[in-house]
Amino acid sequence: MSRRARAVALIMALLTVPVVACGSGAGGGDALVIYSGRNEGLVGGVLDQLEQATGVDVEVRYGSSGEMAAQLLEEGDGTRADVFFSQDAGALGAVAEQGRLAELPSDVLDLVPAEYRADDGRWVATSARARVVAYDPRVVTEAELPQSLDDVVDPKWKGRIGYAPTNGSWQAFVTSVRVLKGEEFAKDWLRRFAANEPKRYDNNIAILNAVDDGQLPAGLINHYYWYAKVAENGADAVKVKLHHVSGGDPLGLVNVAGAGVIAGNDRNDAAVKAVRFLLSEQAQRYFADETAEYPANPSVKSSKHQLPALTELNGPDIDLSKLSSLQQTLALLQEAGLS
Structure with a gap:
Protein backbone atom coordinates (compact mmCIF):
# COMPACT_ATOMS: atom_id res chain seq x y z
CA MET A 1 0.00 0.00 0.00
CA SER A 2 1.39 3.43 -0.94
CA ARG A 3 2.07 6.15 1.61
CA ARG A 4 -0.87 8.17 0.29
CA ALA A 5 -3.19 5.16 0.43
CA ARG A 6 -2.17 4.47 4.01
CA ALA A 7 -2.88 8.09 4.92
CA VAL A 8 -6.34 7.94 3.34
CA ALA A 9 -7.11 4.67 5.14
CA LEU A 10 -5.93 6.14 8.42
CA ILE A 11 -8.00 9.29 8.24
CA MET A 12 -11.03 7.43 6.92
CA ALA A 13 -10.91 5.42 10.14
CA LEU A 14 -11.88 8.64 11.94
CA LEU A 15 -15.05 9.17 9.94
CA THR A 16 -18.34 8.75 11.77
CA VAL A 17 -20.89 10.91 9.88
CA PRO A 18 -21.39 12.04 6.28
CA VAL A 19 -19.81 15.22 4.98
CA VAL A 20 -22.24 18.12 4.90
CA ALA A 21 -21.97 20.71 2.16
CA CYS A 22 -23.14 24.20 2.99
CA GLY A 23 -22.82 27.38 0.99
CA SER A 24 -22.04 30.55 2.90
CA GLY A 25 -21.81 32.59 -0.26
CA ALA A 26 -23.05 32.64 -3.81
CA GLY A 27 -21.04 29.52 -4.64
CA GLY A 28 -20.33 28.43 -8.17
CA GLY A 29 -17.10 27.83 -10.04
CA ASP A 30 -15.53 31.16 -9.07
CA ALA A 31 -16.24 30.89 -5.35
CA LEU A 32 -13.49 30.27 -2.82
CA VAL A 33 -14.10 26.77 -1.45
CA ILE A 34 -13.29 26.11 2.21
CA TYR A 35 -13.27 22.61 3.66
CA SER A 36 -14.02 23.23 7.31
CA GLY A 37 -13.37 20.68 10.02
CA ARG A 38 -14.72 23.21 12.48
CA ASN A 39 -18.39 23.14 13.43
CA GLU A 40 -20.64 25.62 11.62
CA GLY A 41 -22.14 26.70 14.94
CA LEU A 42 -18.70 27.80 16.12
CA VAL A 43 -17.20 29.36 12.99
CA GLY A 44 -20.07 30.09 10.62
CA LEU A 50 -14.52 36.65 5.89
CA GLU A 51 -16.75 36.87 2.83
CA GLN A 52 -17.84 40.40 3.67
CA ALA A 53 -14.33 41.65 4.54
CA THR A 54 -12.54 40.18 1.54
CA GLY A 55 -15.27 40.61 -1.06
CA VAL A 56 -14.72 37.02 -2.16
CA ASP A 57 -17.66 34.66 -2.63
CA VAL A 58 -17.21 31.73 -0.25
CA GLU A 59 -18.56 28.19 -0.36
CA VAL A 60 -18.05 26.05 2.76
CA ARG A 61 -18.16 22.29 3.22
CA TYR A 62 -18.52 21.26 6.86
CA GLY A 63 -17.57 17.97 8.46
CA SER A 64 -15.08 16.69 11.00
CA SER A 65 -11.42 17.51 10.44
CA GLY A 66 -10.79 13.82 9.71
CA GLU A 67 -13.55 13.82 7.10
CA MET A 68 -12.24 16.90 5.39
CA ALA A 69 -8.66 15.62 5.41
CA ALA A 70 -9.76 12.29 3.94
CA GLN A 71 -11.79 14.10 1.28
CA LEU A 72 -8.80 16.21 0.29
CA LEU A 73 -6.55 13.18 -0.03
CA GLU A 74 -9.12 11.23 -2.02
CA GLU A 75 -9.75 14.11 -4.41
CA GLY A 76 -6.06 14.85 -4.93
CA ASP A 77 -5.30 17.34 -7.67
CA GLY A 78 -8.96 17.31 -8.75
CA THR A 79 -10.26 18.89 -5.54
CA ARG A 80 -12.25 22.12 -5.68
CA GLY A 99 2.02 17.46 -0.23
CA ARG A 100 -1.51 18.86 -0.35
CA LEU A 101 -0.80 22.19 1.37
CA ALA A 102 1.17 25.09 -0.12
CA GLU A 103 3.75 27.09 1.79
CA LEU A 104 2.23 30.28 3.19
CA PRO A 105 3.90 33.69 2.68
CA SER A 106 6.05 34.99 5.51
CA ASP A 107 3.80 37.98 6.21
CA VAL A 108 1.02 35.51 7.13
CA LEU A 109 3.21 33.15 9.14
CA ASP A 110 4.77 36.01 11.09
CA LEU A 111 1.37 37.00 12.52
CA VAL A 112 1.62 34.15 15.06
CA PRO A 113 4.40 32.82 17.31
CA ALA A 114 6.67 30.15 15.83
CA ARG A 131 -7.15 20.60 27.72
CA VAL A 132 -8.71 20.82 31.17
CA VAL A 133 -10.37 18.69 33.81
CA ALA A 134 -14.03 19.68 34.27
CA TYR A 135 -15.11 18.76 37.80
CA ASP A 136 -18.04 18.94 40.18
CA PRO A 137 -16.95 20.88 43.30
CA ARG A 138 -19.92 19.44 45.15
CA VAL A 139 -18.26 16.02 45.22
CA VAL A 140 -14.59 16.66 44.38
CA THR A 141 -12.27 18.90 46.40
CA GLU A 142 -9.38 20.82 44.84
CA ALA A 143 -6.93 18.63 46.75
CA GLU A 144 -8.34 15.55 45.02
CA LEU A 145 -7.99 16.86 41.48
CA PRO A 146 -5.48 15.20 39.12
CA GLN A 147 -2.14 16.94 38.80
CA SER A 148 -0.66 14.55 36.23
CA LEU A 149 -1.35 11.64 33.92
CA ASP A 150 -0.59 9.21 36.74
CA ASP A 151 -3.25 10.76 38.96
CA VAL A 152 -5.94 10.14 36.33
CA VAL A 153 -5.32 6.39 36.42
CA ASP A 154 -5.30 6.21 40.22
CA PRO A 155 -7.92 3.64 41.34
CA LYS A 156 -9.74 6.35 43.31
CA TRP A 157 -10.98 7.66 39.94
CA LYS A 158 -12.39 4.33 38.78
CA GLY A 159 -15.67 4.96 36.97
CA ARG A 160 -15.53 8.67 37.84
CA ILE A 161 -13.95 10.33 34.76
CA GLY A 162 -15.57 10.97 31.39
CA TYR A 163 -13.93 11.10 27.96
CA ALA A 164 -15.06 11.37 24.32
CA PRO A 165 -13.31 8.57 22.37
CA THR A 166 -14.23 9.76 18.86
CA ASN A 167 -13.34 13.40 19.52
CA GLY A 168 -10.35 14.74 17.61
CA SER A 169 -9.07 16.62 20.65
CA TRP A 170 -9.01 13.41 22.72
CA GLN A 171 -7.06 11.66 19.96
CA ALA A 172 -4.66 14.61 19.72
CA ARG A 191 -4.25 0.17 29.57
CA ARG A 192 -4.48 1.61 33.08
CA PHE A 193 -6.98 4.26 31.97
CA ALA A 194 -9.21 1.59 30.42
CA ALA A 195 -8.95 -0.54 33.57
CA ASN A 196 -10.27 2.47 35.51
CA GLU A 197 -13.54 2.17 33.55
CA PRO A 198 -13.85 5.76 32.29
CA LYS A 199 -17.30 6.87 31.14
CA ARG A 200 -17.73 7.26 27.37
CA TYR A 201 -19.54 10.30 25.92
CA ASP A 202 -20.19 11.48 22.38
CA ASN A 203 -18.50 14.85 22.79
CA ASN A 204 -17.12 17.49 25.15
CA ILE A 205 -20.50 19.15 25.64
CA ALA A 206 -22.07 15.90 26.85
CA ILE A 207 -19.23 15.46 29.35
CA LEU A 208 -19.57 19.03 30.61
CA ASN A 209 -23.33 18.71 31.04
CA ALA A 210 -23.00 15.39 32.86
CA VAL A 211 -20.58 16.94 35.35
CA ASP A 212 -22.78 20.01 35.77
CA ASP A 213 -25.86 17.83 36.35
CA GLY A 214 -24.13 15.83 39.07
CA GLN A 215 -24.01 12.63 37.01
CA LEU A 216 -20.21 12.55 36.74
CA PRO A 217 -17.49 13.81 39.12
CA ALA A 218 -14.99 14.83 36.41
CA GLY A 219 -14.24 14.75 32.69
CA LEU A 220 -11.49 15.54 30.18
CA ILE A 221 -12.52 18.35 27.80
CA ASN A 222 -11.37 21.55 26.08
CA HIS A 223 -11.67 24.76 28.07
CA TYR A 224 -13.93 26.80 25.79
CA TYR A 225 -17.04 24.67 26.22
CA TRP A 226 -17.25 25.81 29.84
CA TYR A 227 -17.04 29.48 28.86
CA ALA A 228 -19.81 29.02 26.30
CA LYS A 229 -22.02 27.39 28.95
CA VAL A 230 -21.38 30.23 31.39
CA ALA A 231 -22.09 32.84 28.71
CA GLU A 232 -25.39 31.12 27.88
CA ASN A 233 -26.64 30.33 31.38
CA VAL A 245 -3.02 20.86 34.90
CA SER A 246 0.38 22.56 34.67
CA GLY A 247 3.97 21.47 35.05
CA GLY A 248 4.34 20.51 31.40
CA ASP A 249 2.05 17.49 31.77
CA PRO A 250 0.13 16.33 28.65
CA LEU A 251 -3.14 16.76 30.60
CA GLY A 252 -2.59 20.48 30.05
CA LEU A 253 -1.95 20.22 26.30
CA VAL A 254 -2.53 23.43 24.35
CA ASN A 255 -3.60 22.45 20.84
CA VAL A 256 -4.62 24.67 17.93
CA ALA A 257 -7.16 25.04 15.19
CA GLY A 258 -5.60 26.27 11.98
CA ALA A 259 -5.73 26.74 8.25
CA GLY A 260 -3.71 25.99 5.16
CA VAL A 261 -3.96 26.75 1.45
CA ILE A 262 -4.46 23.79 -0.89
CA ALA A 263 -1.48 23.29 -3.18
CA GLY A 264 -1.99 23.81 -6.90
CA ASN A 265 -5.38 25.53 -6.72
CA ASP A 266 -6.39 28.24 -9.19
CA ARG A 267 -7.41 30.71 -6.51
CA ASN A 268 -4.18 30.89 -4.50
CA ASP A 269 -4.27 34.66 -3.99
CA ALA A 270 -7.85 34.58 -2.69
CA ALA A 271 -7.03 31.57 -0.48
CA VAL A 272 -4.04 33.32 1.09
CA LYS A 273 -6.23 36.39 1.57
CA ALA A 274 -8.75 34.23 3.44
CA VAL A 275 -6.11 32.77 5.76
CA ARG A 276 -4.71 36.23 6.36
CA PHE A 277 -8.21 37.40 7.33
CA LEU A 278 -8.53 34.57 9.88
CA LEU A 279 -5.48 36.10 11.60
CA SER A 280 -6.77 39.67 11.40
CA GLU A 281 -7.80 41.55 14.53
CA GLN A 282 -11.46 41.23 13.51
CA ALA A 283 -11.35 37.44 13.19
CA GLN A 284 -9.07 36.95 16.17
CA ARG A 285 -11.45 38.96 18.34
CA TYR A 286 -14.27 36.70 17.14
CA PHE A 287 -12.38 33.66 18.39
CA ALA A 288 -11.56 35.44 21.64
CA ASP A 289 -15.08 36.70 22.37
CA GLU A 290 -17.51 34.44 20.51
CA THR A 291 -15.87 31.01 20.86
CA ALA A 292 -13.81 31.75 24.01
CA GLU A 293 -10.64 30.39 22.42
CA TYR A 294 -7.16 31.80 22.71
CA PRO A 295 -6.33 34.03 19.73
CA ALA A 296 -3.32 32.81 17.76
CA ASN A 297 -2.32 36.44 17.32
CA PRO A 298 -0.97 37.35 20.79
CA SER A 299 -1.78 41.04 20.35
CA VAL A 300 -5.54 40.32 20.57
CA LYS A 301 -7.20 39.82 23.96
CA SER A 302 -10.74 38.87 24.86
CA SER A 303 -13.00 41.66 26.10
CA LYS A 304 -15.65 39.17 27.22
CA HIS A 305 -14.02 36.14 28.88
CA GLN A 306 -11.51 36.05 31.71
CA LEU A 307 -9.21 33.31 30.43
CA PRO A 308 -5.90 32.64 32.17
CA ALA A 309 -3.02 33.72 29.95
CA LEU A 310 -1.44 30.99 27.86
CA THR A 311 1.90 31.85 29.42
CA GLU A 312 0.44 31.03 32.83
CA LEU A 313 -0.82 27.57 31.85
CA ASN A 314 2.62 25.93 31.63
CA GLY A 315 1.44 23.24 29.24
CA PRO A 316 3.74 20.65 27.68
CA ASP A 317 6.50 21.77 25.33
CA ILE A 318 5.59 19.96 22.12
CA ASP A 319 6.04 20.42 18.38
CA LEU A 320 2.40 20.50 17.25
CA SER A 321 3.43 19.30 13.79
CA LYS A 322 4.13 15.90 15.37
CA LEU A 323 0.46 15.49 16.28
CA SER A 324 -0.04 14.24 12.72
CA SER A 325 1.10 10.72 13.72
CA LEU A 326 -2.47 9.47 14.12
CA GLN A 327 -1.94 5.92 12.87
CA GLN A 328 -0.01 4.84 15.96
CA THR A 329 -2.50 6.59 18.22
CA LEU A 330 -5.50 4.85 16.68
CA ALA A 331 -3.75 1.50 16.93
CA LEU A 332 -3.04 2.01 20.63
CA LEU A 333 -6.61 3.18 21.32
CA GLN A 334 -8.05 0.14 19.57
CA GLU A 335 -5.71 -2.19 21.45
CA ALA A 336 -6.78 -0.63 24.75
CA GLY A 337 -10.49 -0.78 23.87
CA LEU A 338 -10.79 3.00 23.99
CA SER A 339 -11.56 3.82 20.35
Whole structure:
Protein backbone atom coordinates (compact mmCIF):
# COMPACT_ATOMS: atom_id res chain seq x y z
CA MET A 1 0.00 0.00 0.00
CA SER A 2 1.39 3.43 -0.94
CA ARG A 3 2.07 6.15 1.61
CA ARG A 4 -0.87 8.17 0.29
CA ALA A 5 -3.19 5.16 0.43
CA ARG A 6 -2.17 4.47 4.01
CA ALA A 7 -2.88 8.09 4.92
CA VAL A 8 -6.34 7.94 3.34
CA ALA A 9 -7.11 4.67 5.14
CA LEU A 10 -5.93 6.14 8.42
CA ILE A 11 -8.00 9.29 8.24
CA MET A 12 -11.03 7.43 6.92
CA ALA A 13 -10.91 5.42 10.14
CA LEU A 14 -11.88 8.64 11.94
CA LEU A 15 -15.05 9.17 9.94
CA THR A 16 -18.34 8.75 11.77
CA VAL A 17 -20.89 10.91 9.88
CA PRO A 18 -21.39 12.04 6.28
CA VAL A 19 -19.81 15.22 4.98
CA VAL A 20 -22.24 18.12 4.90
CA ALA A 21 -21.97 20.71 2.16
CA CYS A 22 -23.14 24.20 2.99
CA GLY A 23 -22.82 27.38 0.99
CA SER A 24 -22.04 30.55 2.90
CA GLY A 25 -21.81 32.59 -0.26
CA ALA A 26 -23.05 32.64 -3.81
CA GLY A 27 -21.04 29.52 -4.64
CA GLY A 28 -20.33 28.43 -8.17
CA GLY A 29 -17.10 27.83 -10.04
CA ASP A 30 -15.53 31.16 -9.07
CA ALA A 31 -16.24 30.89 -5.35
CA LEU A 32 -13.49 30.27 -2.82
CA VAL A 33 -14.10 26.77 -1.45
CA ILE A 34 -13.29 26.11 2.21
CA TYR A 35 -13.27 22.61 3.66
CA SER A 36 -14.02 23.23 7.31
CA GLY A 37 -13.37 20.68 10.02
CA ARG A 38 -14.72 23.21 12.48
CA ASN A 39 -18.39 23.14 13.43
CA GLU A 40 -20.64 25.62 11.62
CA GLY A 41 -22.14 26.70 14.94
CA LEU A 42 -18.70 27.80 16.12
CA VAL A 43 -17.20 29.36 12.99
CA GLY A 44 -20.07 30.09 10.62
CA GLY A 45 -20.15 33.68 11.85
CA VAL A 46 -16.48 34.37 11.23
CA LEU A 47 -16.63 32.78 7.78
CA ASP A 48 -19.55 35.11 6.96
CA GLN A 49 -17.32 37.98 8.09
CA LEU A 50 -14.52 36.65 5.89
CA GLU A 51 -16.75 36.87 2.83
CA GLN A 52 -17.84 40.40 3.67
CA ALA A 53 -14.33 41.65 4.54
CA THR A 54 -12.54 40.18 1.54
CA GLY A 55 -15.27 40.61 -1.06
CA VAL A 56 -14.72 37.02 -2.16
CA ASP A 57 -17.66 34.66 -2.63
CA VAL A 58 -17.21 31.73 -0.25
CA GLU A 59 -18.56 28.19 -0.36
CA VAL A 60 -18.05 26.05 2.76
CA ARG A 61 -18.16 22.29 3.22
CA TYR A 62 -18.52 21.26 6.86
CA GLY A 63 -17.57 17.97 8.46
CA SER A 64 -15.08 16.69 11.00
CA SER A 65 -11.42 17.51 10.44
CA GLY A 66 -10.79 13.82 9.71
CA GLU A 67 -13.55 13.82 7.10
CA MET A 68 -12.24 16.90 5.39
CA ALA A 69 -8.66 15.62 5.41
CA ALA A 70 -9.76 12.29 3.94
CA GLN A 71 -11.79 14.10 1.28
CA LEU A 72 -8.80 16.21 0.29
CA LEU A 73 -6.55 13.18 -0.03
CA GLU A 74 -9.12 11.23 -2.02
CA GLU A 75 -9.75 14.11 -4.41
CA GLY A 76 -6.06 14.85 -4.93
CA ASP A 77 -5.30 17.34 -7.67
CA GLY A 78 -8.96 17.31 -8.75
CA THR A 79 -10.26 18.89 -5.54
CA ARG A 80 -12.25 22.12 -5.68
CA ALA A 81 -11.03 23.03 -2.19
CA ASP A 82 -8.89 26.13 -1.79
CA VAL A 83 -8.53 26.30 2.01
CA PHE A 84 -8.48 23.61 4.70
CA PHE A 85 -9.76 24.98 8.04
CA SER A 86 -9.06 22.33 10.65
CA GLN A 87 -10.06 21.76 14.25
CA ASP A 88 -6.61 20.48 15.16
CA ALA A 89 -2.97 20.48 14.13
CA GLY A 90 -2.93 16.72 13.59
CA ALA A 91 -5.25 16.76 10.57
CA LEU A 92 -3.40 19.72 9.08
CA GLY A 93 -0.10 17.90 9.50
CA ALA A 94 -1.47 14.72 7.92
CA VAL A 95 -2.60 16.63 4.82
CA ALA A 96 0.62 18.65 4.65
CA GLU A 97 2.72 15.47 4.79
CA GLN A 98 1.02 14.27 1.62
CA GLY A 99 2.02 17.46 -0.23
CA ARG A 100 -1.51 18.86 -0.35
CA LEU A 101 -0.80 22.19 1.37
CA ALA A 102 1.17 25.09 -0.12
CA GLU A 103 3.75 27.09 1.79
CA LEU A 104 2.23 30.28 3.19
CA PRO A 105 3.90 33.69 2.68
CA SER A 106 6.05 34.99 5.51
CA ASP A 107 3.80 37.98 6.21
CA VAL A 108 1.02 35.51 7.13
CA LEU A 109 3.21 33.15 9.14
CA ASP A 110 4.77 36.01 11.09
CA LEU A 111 1.37 37.00 12.52
CA VAL A 112 1.62 34.15 15.06
CA PRO A 113 4.40 32.82 17.31
CA ALA A 114 6.67 30.15 15.83
CA GLU A 115 5.18 27.40 17.99
CA TYR A 116 1.77 28.01 16.40
CA ARG A 117 2.73 27.33 12.80
CA ALA A 118 4.15 24.42 10.84
CA ASP A 119 7.92 24.16 10.68
CA ASP A 120 7.70 24.09 6.88
CA GLY A 121 5.22 26.99 6.75
CA ARG A 122 2.35 24.94 5.29
CA TRP A 123 -0.24 25.72 7.94
CA VAL A 124 -0.81 28.33 10.58
CA ALA A 125 -2.82 28.31 13.80
CA THR A 126 -5.94 30.46 13.95
CA SER A 127 -6.79 29.87 17.63
CA ALA A 128 -5.74 27.72 20.56
CA ARG A 129 -7.49 25.70 23.25
CA ALA A 130 -6.33 24.07 26.47
CA ARG A 131 -7.15 20.60 27.72
CA VAL A 132 -8.71 20.82 31.17
CA VAL A 133 -10.37 18.69 33.81
CA ALA A 134 -14.03 19.68 34.27
CA TYR A 135 -15.11 18.76 37.80
CA ASP A 136 -18.04 18.94 40.18
CA PRO A 137 -16.95 20.88 43.30
CA ARG A 138 -19.92 19.44 45.15
CA VAL A 139 -18.26 16.02 45.22
CA VAL A 140 -14.59 16.66 44.38
CA THR A 141 -12.27 18.90 46.40
CA GLU A 142 -9.38 20.82 44.84
CA ALA A 143 -6.93 18.63 46.75
CA GLU A 144 -8.34 15.55 45.02
CA LEU A 145 -7.99 16.86 41.48
CA PRO A 146 -5.48 15.20 39.12
CA GLN A 147 -2.14 16.94 38.80
CA SER A 148 -0.66 14.55 36.23
CA LEU A 149 -1.35 11.64 33.92
CA ASP A 150 -0.59 9.21 36.74
CA ASP A 151 -3.25 10.76 38.96
CA VAL A 152 -5.94 10.14 36.33
CA VAL A 153 -5.32 6.39 36.42
CA ASP A 154 -5.30 6.21 40.22
CA PRO A 155 -7.92 3.64 41.34
CA LYS A 156 -9.74 6.35 43.31
CA TRP A 157 -10.98 7.66 39.94
CA LYS A 158 -12.39 4.33 38.78
CA GLY A 159 -15.67 4.96 36.97
CA ARG A 160 -15.53 8.67 37.84
CA ILE A 161 -13.95 10.33 34.76
CA GLY A 162 -15.57 10.97 31.39
CA TYR A 163 -13.93 11.10 27.96
CA ALA A 164 -15.06 11.37 24.32
CA PRO A 165 -13.31 8.57 22.37
CA THR A 166 -14.23 9.76 18.86
CA ASN A 167 -13.34 13.40 19.52
CA GLY A 168 -10.35 14.74 17.61
CA SER A 169 -9.07 16.62 20.65
CA TRP A 170 -9.01 13.41 22.72
CA GLN A 171 -7.06 11.66 19.96
CA ALA A 172 -4.66 14.61 19.72
CA PHE A 173 -4.16 14.46 23.49
CA VAL A 174 -3.30 10.75 23.30
CA THR A 175 -0.93 11.51 20.42
CA SER A 176 0.79 14.08 22.62
CA VAL A 177 1.25 11.42 25.32
CA ARG A 178 2.92 9.18 22.73
CA VAL A 179 5.14 11.97 21.41
CA LEU A 180 6.17 13.27 24.82
CA LYS A 181 6.37 10.07 26.85
CA GLY A 182 7.05 7.36 24.27
CA GLU A 183 5.09 4.44 22.86
CA GLU A 184 5.50 2.08 25.82
CA PHE A 185 4.45 4.69 28.36
CA ALA A 186 1.39 5.61 26.26
CA LYS A 187 0.43 1.97 25.84
CA ASP A 188 0.68 1.30 29.57
CA TRP A 189 -1.17 4.51 30.47
CA LEU A 190 -4.06 3.68 28.13
CA ARG A 191 -4.25 0.17 29.57
CA ARG A 192 -4.48 1.61 33.08
CA PHE A 193 -6.98 4.26 31.97
CA ALA A 194 -9.21 1.59 30.42
CA ALA A 195 -8.95 -0.54 33.57
CA ASN A 196 -10.27 2.47 35.51
CA GLU A 197 -13.54 2.17 33.55
CA PRO A 198 -13.85 5.76 32.29
CA LYS A 199 -17.30 6.87 31.14
CA ARG A 200 -17.73 7.26 27.37
CA TYR A 201 -19.54 10.30 25.92
CA ASP A 202 -20.19 11.48 22.38
CA ASN A 203 -18.50 14.85 22.79
CA ASN A 204 -17.12 17.49 25.15
CA ILE A 205 -20.50 19.15 25.64
CA ALA A 206 -22.07 15.90 26.85
CA ILE A 207 -19.23 15.46 29.35
CA LEU A 208 -19.57 19.03 30.61
CA ASN A 209 -23.33 18.71 31.04
CA ALA A 210 -23.00 15.39 32.86
CA VAL A 211 -20.58 16.94 35.35
CA ASP A 212 -22.78 20.01 35.77
CA ASP A 213 -25.86 17.83 36.35
CA GLY A 214 -24.13 15.83 39.07
CA GLN A 215 -24.01 12.63 37.01
CA LEU A 216 -20.21 12.55 36.74
CA PRO A 217 -17.49 13.81 39.12
CA ALA A 218 -14.99 14.83 36.41
CA GLY A 219 -14.24 14.75 32.69
CA LEU A 220 -11.49 15.54 30.18
CA ILE A 221 -12.52 18.35 27.80
CA ASN A 222 -11.37 21.55 26.08
CA HIS A 223 -11.67 24.76 28.07
CA TYR A 224 -13.93 26.80 25.79
CA TYR A 225 -17.04 24.67 26.22
CA TRP A 226 -17.25 25.81 29.84
CA TYR A 227 -17.04 29.48 28.86
CA ALA A 228 -19.81 29.02 26.30
CA LYS A 229 -22.02 27.39 28.95
CA VAL A 230 -21.38 30.23 31.39
CA ALA A 231 -22.09 32.84 28.71
CA GLU A 232 -25.39 31.12 27.88
CA ASN A 233 -26.64 30.33 31.38
CA GLY A 234 -24.85 32.75 33.69
CA ALA A 235 -22.06 31.92 36.13
CA ASP A 236 -24.45 31.35 39.06
CA ALA A 237 -26.33 28.66 37.16
CA VAL A 238 -23.24 26.64 36.23
CA LYS A 239 -21.95 24.28 38.92
CA VAL A 240 -19.11 22.62 37.00
CA LYS A 241 -15.63 24.15 37.38
CA LEU A 242 -12.38 23.88 35.42
CA HIS A 243 -9.02 22.63 36.60
CA HIS A 244 -5.85 23.38 34.60
CA VAL A 245 -3.02 20.86 34.90
CA SER A 246 0.38 22.56 34.67
CA GLY A 247 3.97 21.47 35.05
CA GLY A 248 4.34 20.51 31.40
CA ASP A 249 2.05 17.49 31.77
CA PRO A 250 0.13 16.33 28.65
CA LEU A 251 -3.14 16.76 30.60
CA GLY A 252 -2.59 20.48 30.05
CA LEU A 253 -1.95 20.22 26.30
CA VAL A 254 -2.53 23.43 24.35
CA ASN A 255 -3.60 22.45 20.84
CA VAL A 256 -4.62 24.67 17.93
CA ALA A 257 -7.16 25.04 15.19
CA GLY A 258 -5.60 26.27 11.98
CA ALA A 259 -5.73 26.74 8.25
CA GLY A 260 -3.71 25.99 5.16
CA VAL A 261 -3.96 26.75 1.45
CA ILE A 262 -4.46 23.79 -0.89
CA ALA A 263 -1.48 23.29 -3.18
CA GLY A 264 -1.99 23.81 -6.90
CA ASN A 265 -5.38 25.53 -6.72
CA ASP A 266 -6.39 28.24 -9.19
CA ARG A 267 -7.41 30.71 -6.51
CA ASN A 268 -4.18 30.89 -4.50
CA ASP A 269 -4.27 34.66 -3.99
CA ALA A 270 -7.85 34.58 -2.69
CA ALA A 271 -7.03 31.57 -0.48
CA VAL A 272 -4.04 33.32 1.09
CA LYS A 273 -6.23 36.39 1.57
CA ALA A 274 -8.75 34.23 3.44
CA VAL A 275 -6.11 32.77 5.76
CA ARG A 276 -4.71 36.23 6.36
CA PHE A 277 -8.21 37.40 7.33
CA LEU A 278 -8.53 34.57 9.88
CA LEU A 279 -5.48 36.10 11.60
CA SER A 280 -6.77 39.67 11.40
CA GLU A 281 -7.80 41.55 14.53
CA GLN A 282 -11.46 41.23 13.51
CA ALA A 283 -11.35 37.44 13.19
CA GLN A 284 -9.07 36.95 16.17
CA ARG A 285 -11.45 38.96 18.34
CA TYR A 286 -14.27 36.70 17.14
CA PHE A 287 -12.38 33.66 18.39
CA ALA A 288 -11.56 35.44 21.64
CA ASP A 289 -15.08 36.70 22.37
CA GLU A 290 -17.51 34.44 20.51
CA THR A 291 -15.87 31.01 20.86
CA ALA A 292 -13.81 31.75 24.01
CA GLU A 293 -10.64 30.39 22.42
CA TYR A 294 -7.16 31.80 22.71
CA PRO A 295 -6.33 34.03 19.73
CA ALA A 296 -3.32 32.81 17.76
CA ASN A 297 -2.32 36.44 17.32
CA PRO A 298 -0.97 37.35 20.79
CA SER A 299 -1.78 41.04 20.35
CA VAL A 300 -5.54 40.32 20.57
CA LYS A 301 -7.20 39.82 23.96
CA SER A 302 -10.74 38.87 24.86
CA SER A 303 -13.00 41.66 26.10
CA LYS A 304 -15.65 39.17 27.22
CA HIS A 305 -14.02 36.14 28.88
CA GLN A 306 -11.51 36.05 31.71
CA LEU A 307 -9.21 33.31 30.43
CA PRO A 308 -5.90 32.64 32.17
CA ALA A 309 -3.02 33.72 29.95
CA LEU A 310 -1.44 30.99 27.86
CA THR A 311 1.90 31.85 29.42
CA GLU A 312 0.44 31.03 32.83
CA LEU A 313 -0.82 27.57 31.85
CA ASN A 314 2.62 25.93 31.63
CA GLY A 315 1.44 23.24 29.24
CA PRO A 316 3.74 20.65 27.68
CA ASP A 317 6.50 21.77 25.33
CA ILE A 318 5.59 19.96 22.12
CA ASP A 319 6.04 20.42 18.38
CA LEU A 320 2.40 20.50 17.25
CA SER A 321 3.43 19.30 13.79
CA LYS A 322 4.13 15.90 15.37
CA LEU A 323 0.46 15.49 16.28
CA SER A 324 -0.04 14.24 12.72
CA SER A 325 1.10 10.72 13.72
CA LEU A 326 -2.47 9.47 14.12
CA GLN A 327 -1.94 5.92 12.87
CA GLN A 328 -0.01 4.84 15.96
CA THR A 329 -2.50 6.59 18.22
CA LEU A 330 -5.50 4.85 16.68
CA ALA A 331 -3.75 1.50 16.93
CA LEU A 332 -3.04 2.01 20.63
CA LEU A 333 -6.61 3.18 21.32
CA GLN A 334 -8.05 0.14 19.57
CA GLU A 335 -5.71 -2.19 21.45
CA ALA A 336 -6.78 -0.63 24.75
CA GLY A 337 -10.49 -0.78 23.87
CA LEU A 338 -10.79 3.00 23.99
CA SER A 339 -11.56 3.82 20.35
